Amino acid sequence: MEIKIENYDVELIMLDRYEHLSFLLSNSYCVACKDMTTVINYTPYLNRLNDIIFKGFCINCGGPANRYVEIGENPESAEVAKHIKNVLQISKKKKK
DSSP states (O other): OOEEOOHHHHHHHHGGGGGGHHHHHTSEEETTTTEEEOEEEEEEEEOTTSOEEEEEEETTTOOEEEEEEOOTTSHHHHHHHHHHHHHHHHHHHHHO
């Protein structure tokens, strides 16, 4: 299950690695172009492993493009991601 997060959540989760976000997004692979591309107009999500998925579009062809950022190798980032995900899930249930 993926849960939509905001850019400020991404900054909290990535900690000092957040400064490299533009580099990560500009080093993504487009299946349609079969080449490296930049992901634009993205929406960030947390997946079941609490990794961040940026779902957006290829800057070259406009096709769908995603970028995964693994969070688990940094215990502090993983805890922040887990907390944000839990809070969002609780909030979502209360809105129903």
